[in-house]
Amino acid sequence: MEDIRNFFLKGYIDYRPNLVVDCAIFGYDGEQLLVLLVKDKIVTKWCLPGGYIRKDESLEQAAARVTADRTGIANLFLQQxxxxxxxxxxxxxxxxxxxKLAELIGVKIDNDNWLSGETASVGYYAVTDMLNAQPSTDFLSSECKWFPVTEVPSLGFDHDEMFREALLAMRMHLYHYPIGKALLQQKFTLKEIRFLYEALSGKKLNATNFPIKLQSLGLLTKLEEKKSIGGHRSPTYYKFNSETYEKALDEGLVLV
Amino acid sequence: MEDIRNFFLKGYIDYRPNLVVDCAIFGYDGEQLLVLLVKDKIVTKWCLPGGYIRKDESLEQAAARVTADRTGIANLFLQQxxxxxxxxxxxxxxxxxxxKLAELIGVKIDNDNWLSGETASVGYYAVTDMLNAQPSTDFLSSECKWFPVTEVPSLGFDHDEMFREALLAMRMHLYHYPIGKALLQQKFTLKEIRFLYEALSGKKLNATNFPIKLQSLGLLTKLEEKKSIGGHRSPTYYKFNSETYEKALDEGLVLV
Structure with missing residues (x-):
């Protein structure tokens, strides 16, 4: 655990100045889309989790570290x-x-401090299923928890805009990258994957056409097994076709 | 015209450190897609044009300044x-x-120089028609000219990757934003707009379906006037419907 005073006074030794990453981490609980927010000890409003970039890290590595630290899960699907x-x-x-800052640090931060300069933020979004995630605070934060995307409070700094843009970007990428894999169990029904895409896109999807489109892209493999949901109905399980999925991640696709 | 020595030695007074913008400016000449490259006096390879961000500018304003300075055209369609x-x-x-740098500056640039720190670059792409653009050098560059996107030489720094990503992003955005307006004359035939989208996307488009899709989105207004191309053929002119176009720029669309 880093020390907050040390970070403010000596952080320039380990971190780059003037640039941070902030991450909109989206979670799916099987019903709705949520986003992970943190309450920093020295910031009055909720914010997207973020952090400075270590001198030996790329931007992507910094974002991967922040998202892993906050969720306990490594290698989330991460997109700038x-x-x-x-x-x-x-x-x-x-x-x-x-x-609060003065109390924690013990001295006043002045304009020469390494954190005082104009600082840009590189925004990343990540997606994860919530079952495996364990929201965690760090040395700067006192709370870390999920909010439904429809109930996000007013955020600190420019994070309202950041959150809005993250959601827009994720929703555009939905048409071009298969980002559902991390959010479903290994096997799922067509209804389950449609519900996921409805939560991600914020739109009702056509119950007949959407699965046909997914299947025409070769993204799904039909399994022998059926889900037992009682009565006479027993929908078939599907899984993602790993090969097509990885290829689509690399090359993009058009899902409409 | 800024002075190169002054920029290296005193630039920190006007510019933010550690962050630049670089811009892939795409041009269309009626037949193919090109990109504007610059040769800096002190860089051995061709690069995308870019620059530091003034302390009173947003990233977007810096990119708008760089693209306007290089092309002579203000308000290009610009997308991070x-x-x-x-x-x-x-x-x-x-x-x-x-x-060359030592010769131009007169002193050796050391590690304390404001330009020596780790510097990230925010990539923007712009699109313009080439007829109205006038490629111009600045105080740092000796050449500025168009290259067909299929004949781009090996670029300096990480600009090969930047150029590749700019092209990918523009091609993804094609499905979601109407970015053709700046690249066509005010009135155009369906064949002309198809040729434009083929150049932008790098793909052959269906001559029948593509115009139908464009029209179904309400993006085009049919004019009375016809283009005279000799013989018995005289294709109808169209123009963009400004209202639908602006709305689609704001809200996005799905063009497939």
């Missing part, structure tokens, strides 16, 4: 979506709890 | 696509002409 760099975006005085 | 921040990406010694 936009960088935010408006003048003064990180200096939003209303977002900082100045008294 | 990815930020590049691998460790050492800007310190590629092979890309710099060290002797």
């Amino acid at each position: 979506f936009k960088t935010f760099g408006d003048v003064g975006r990180n200096c939003n005085k209303g977002s900082w709890d100045e008294d | 696509f990815k930020t590049f921040g691998d460790v050492g990406r800007n310190c590629n010694k092979g890309s710099w002409d060290e002797d």
Whole structure:
């Protein structure tokens, strides 16, 4: 566990200045789409989790570290979506709890501090199923929890815009990348995958056409096994075709 | 015109450190897709045009300034696509002409120089018709010209990857944003707009289905006027429907 005072006063030794990553981590609980938010000790509002980039890390590695630290899961599906760099975006005085900061650090942070310069943020989004995720705080944060995407509170800094753009980007990527694999059990019914895509896209999908489209892309493999849901109905299980799935991740597809 | 020595020695007064924008400016000449490249005085290979961000500018404003300076056209369709921040990406010694730099600056640039730190680059792409563009150099560059996207030479730093990602992103956005307006004359035939989309997407499009799809989205308005191309054929002119076009830019669409 890093020390907050050390981070503010000596962080420039390990981290790059002027650039951070922030991550919209989307989770699916089988019914709805949620996003993971953190409450920092020194920030008055909820925020997307993020962090500075170590000097020996790429942006992607920093985002992978942040998302793994917050969820306990390594190798989440991670996609950069936009960088935010408006003048003064990180200096939003209303977002900082100045008294709390002074109390924790013991000294006043001045304009020469390595954290005081104009700082841009590279936004990533990740998707995960919530069952395996264990939200965790770090040395800077006091709370970390899931919010339904339809009930996200007003966020600190420019994170309202960031969250909105993350959701938009993920919803555009849905048409081009198969991002469902991390969010479903290994075998699933056509109804289950349609419910997932409805939660991700925020749209009702056609119960007949959507599975046909998915199957025409070769993304699904039909299994022998059927799901027992009582009565006379027993929908067939499917799984993702790993080969087609990986190829689509590399080359893109068009799912409409 | 800025002075190169002043920029290297005093640039930190006007510009943010550690972050630049680089821009893939795509042009269309009625037949093929091209990209604008610059040859910097102190870089041995061709590069995408770019620049540091002034302290009073947003990232978007910096990209708009760079694209306007290079093409002579303000307000190009501009879209951020990815930020590049691998460790050492800007310190590629092979890309710099060290002797030329020393000659131009008059002193050796050391590790304390404001340009020496790890620098990430925010990538933007722009699209323009080539007829109205006038490629221009700046104080750092000696050449600025168009290359067909199929004949781009090996680029400096990580610009090979940047160019590839810009093209990929533009081609994904084609399905979601109407980006053709800046690339066609005000009135055009269905064949002309199909040729444009073929150049942008790098794919052959169905001559019958593509115009039907465009029209079903309400993007086009049919004009009374016909194009005279000799013989008995005289295809109808169309123009973009401004209202639908602007709405689609705001809200996105799905063009497949």
